Amino acid sequence: MTVEHYWAPTTLPDALDHLRGGDVTILAGGTDLMPQSHAGRVTLKRGLLNVRRVPELHRVERAEGAVRIGALCTITELMRDPLVREHFGLLADACDHFASDQLRNAATIGGNVCNASPAGDTLVPLLALDAEVELASKPDGRVETRRVPLADFFTGPGRTARAPDELLCAIRLPLPPPGFVGRFFKFGTRPALDISAISIAIGGVRSGRALTHVRVAYGAVAPVPLRARRTEAALEGAPLDAAAIDRVAATARDEVRPIDDVRASAWYRKELVFNMTRRILGDVAQA
Amino acid sequence: MSLKREIGFLLNGVETRATVPVDMSALAMLRDVLGLTGTKYACGEGECGACTVLVDGVSVCSCLQFAVDCEGRTVSTIEGVSREPLGAKLEQAFVDCGAVQCGFCTPGMVMQAKHFLEAHPHPTRDEIKRGIEGNLCRCTGYVKIVDAIEAASRGDR
Ligand SMILES: Cc1cc2nc3c(=O)[nH]c(=O)nc-3n(C[C@H](O)[C@H](O)[C@H](O)COP(=O)(O)OP(=O)(O)OC[C@H]3O[C@@H](n4cnc5c(N)ncnc54)[C@H](O)[C@@H]3O)c2cc1C
Numbered sequence: 001m002t003v004e005h006y007w008a009p010t011t012l013p014d015a016l017d018h019l020r021g022g023d024v025t026i027l028a029g030g031t032d033l034m035p036q037s038h039a040g041r042v043t044l045k046r047g048l049l050n051v052r053r054v055p056e057l058h059r060v061e062r063a064e065g066a067v068r069i070g071a072l073c074t075i076t077e078l079m080r081d082p083l084v085r086e087h088f089g090l091l092a093d094a095c096d097h098f099a100s101d102q103l104r105n106a107a108t109i110g111g112n113v114c115n116a117s118p119a120g121d122t123l124v125p126l127l128a129l130d131a132e133v134e135l136a137s138k139p140d141g142r143v144e145t146r147r148v149p150l151a152d153f154f155t156g157p158g159r160t161a162r163a164p165d166e167l168l169c170a171i172r173l174p175l176p177p178p179g180f181v182g183r184f185f186k187f188g189t190r191p192a193l194d195i196s197a198i199s200i201a202i203g204g205v206r207s208g209r210a211l212t213h214v215r216v217a218y219g220a221v222a223p224v225p226l227r228a229r230r231t232e233a234a235l236e237g238a239p240l241d242a243a244a245i246d247r248v249a250a251t252a253r254d255e256v257r258p259i260d261d262v263r264a265s266a267w268y269r270k271e272l273v274f275n276m277t278r279r280i281l282g283d284v285a286q287a
Numbered sequence: 288m289s290l291k292r293e294i295g296f297l298l299n300g301v302e303t304r305a306t307v308p309v310d311m312s313a314l315a316m317l318r319d320v321l322g323l324t325g326t327k328y329a330c331g332e333g334e335c336g337a338c339t340v341l342v343d344g345v346s347v348c349s350c351l352q353f354a355v356d357c358e359g360r361t362v363s364t365i366e367g368v369s370r371e372p373l374g375a376k377l378e379q380a381f382v383d384c385g386a387v388q389c390g391f392c393t394p395g396m397v398m399q400a401k402h403f404l405e406a407h408p409h410p411t412r413d414e415i416k417r418g419i420e421g422n423l424c425r426c427t428g429y430v431k432i433v434d435a436i437e438a439a440s441r442g443d444r
């Protein structure tokens with residue numbers, strides 16, 4: 001199928017009008033779409049909809065108890081954004097580990113989420129931060145939006161719960177509880193331009209020797225980025241001594257479901273999950 | 288046959304029009320449609336930085352950018368770099384420091400260095416290395432490239 005229409009609308013309602021037929025490819029930064037379409041892994045649909053010129057998709061703003069990040073914000077913009085840096089250090093950290101300057105300048109957070117790679121670097125902190133996605137459509141002349149928890153949005157590698165006529169407008173992050181701190185860890189084979197072999201986000205509120213309000217997520221260890229609920233339960237409120245840390249890390253190793261691929265074997269990924277979880281928690285216990 | 292679009296943008300300060308297939312990359316437009324071959328094609332997948340250009344003053348890999356998305360924007364390539372003081376300084380520093388061997392990575396390096404120095408006028412060597420982490424050079428071993436960028440930043444004071 002060759003592309004028959006190209007649009008670059010400047011308002012959200014116009015963008016949603018073009019999406020109504022559904023046979024449309026959405027273009028954001030193009031950093032996934034260009035290589036995927038050139039390699040033939042993705043076929044562009046009949047319409048190509050460039051949403052980069054819709055100003056409201058580029059904003060980061062406060063919204064009752066949350067921060068709303070426009071889908072078209074680039075990784076560079078997020079890294080520098082004062083609201084993101086103040087409240088969501090985990091996300092800013094992940095952005096700092098992303099690819100290279102040229103890629104960070106073009107890649108958008110909405111593209112990272114909709115591309116739904118199990119190794120997508122912002123997805124792991126976003127899951128740990130209880131993100132929700134905001135999807136908009138215009139089924140019968142009126143703009144409708146729905147919110148979906150990010151944990152329910154990913155349905156498989158490269159697959160999401162987005163309907164063909166929906167646009168991802170924003171990602172909503174509830175403000176974390178006071179005192180919340182987090183760590184992001186990405187393991188690849190070289191520092192720049194590497195797809196994660198695994199990535200980890202761990203956050204919580206320090207309470208004596210333990211962590212409460214614990215959130216744990218892993219990337220590249222399952223068909224979708226994984227919120228590790230069993231690991232969270234093992235970690236919640238447990239005094240961080242060596243035995244507890246080993247127990248939590250072992251739970252994590254059991255909970256992840258990695259595959260063998262060119263970047264690492266499943267066995268190696270499980271060992272990485274165990275060792276890195278243990279190391280991060282060890283650091284937290286020392287801090 | 289892919290759908291084509293005529294677009295207009297400011298290329299190295301000159302109003303430019305081009306007719307491009309909507310799925311073409313900005314790199315292919317620059318090289319094959321407009322005949323500006325200073326911007327290099329190497330990996331074609333964002334891994335090497337040889338195709339780096341500035342769009343609205345920000346560095347991107349032109350092999351990943353859709354050409355149609357240049358509509359109404361400002362694009363700077365290596366061909367126009369010496370017209371600006373910082374670009375001219377970088378070019379000279381690359382020559383003076385021997386930072387060019389085969390020269391294939393050089394246009395991308397210079398464009399990325401220009402974007403980097405605009406944001407970090409007085410960088411450390413480590414910051415320079417971080418700044419060009421998306422650019423690969425198969426010849427120099429990077430030391431002379433970092434030297435050149437450092438020299439250009441000193442010349443700036
Ligand atoms: C060399 C290289 C290195 C990379 N390194 C990393 C890395 O370190 N970490 C990482 O996580 N990723 C990496 N990536 C992948 C890619 O850069 C990211 O996934 C990026 O965030 C995609 O954003 P984009 O704006 O470029 O998306 P696009 O390519 O424009 O779109 C990606 C997909 O999402 C859809 N889409 C985009 N925006 C929306 C929207 N608002 N609503 C609905 N659908 C939408 C598109 O239709 C497409 O299917 C790398 C890619 C390359 C080429």
Ligand code: FES
Nearest residue numbers: 330331333336350
């Ligand atoms: S040719 Fe574009 S990054 Fe290598």
Ligand code: FES
Nearest residue numbers: 389390424425426
């Ligand atoms: S000088 Fe040859 S690739 Fe850099």
